[in-house]
Amino acid sequence: MIRTEGVTDVTEETFEAEVLGSALPVLVQFTADWCGPCRQLAPVLGESAREEAGRIRIVQLDVDREPGIPVRYGVLATPTLMVFRAGEPVRSIVGARPKRKLLQELADVLDPGLTGP
Template sequence: MMRVEGVTTVTDADFDTEVLGAGLPVLVKFTADWCGPCRQLAPVLGAVAEEEADRLKIVQLDVDRNPEVTLRYGVMATPTLMVFRAGEPVKSMVGARPKRRLLQELEDVLAPA
């Protein structure tokens, strides 16, 4: 899986702690090594992670290596971006998108600065 600055990798084992227990809203990128659009999205998420570090945590989860969380949230396609706030999924988006569009779509779920 691609290493992206500012984006942590989570697994079935630590998902509940890292995502559901986080103080900030968390954007989870459900990804796979073979997914082209996932690779396109990586630098976008890296930039957003850097810019919005005080309002949003970004993590990625490999769907092939972590079937439990993938099934729990009904993820059927990659990349799926799911935002969790206070332990609950509050938004879901499928597919790569440019940074400006992603930031617009996230505006309503970001923590106040």
């Protein structure tokens, strides 16, 4: 698995507690060792995890080692970034992004008051 400082690895065994049960929104990167764009995204997610700590958690799940979760949520490509809030998926982004673009796409998740309840 791609190791990224500040990003927690989750498995099928820990997904419910780490993602669905989180009080904070959680960004899940569905990743794989062979995925080039996932490697490009790793430093972006690591920086974002440190800078946005307390507003969003960032975790990663290896689609080859843990195939059940990606199937459950209809993940067909890597990297797919899926944001969960209160145990429900609220946003899905496919493909790598520069940090600025990613944070723009996540602005309403990071600051829910921007779009209302």
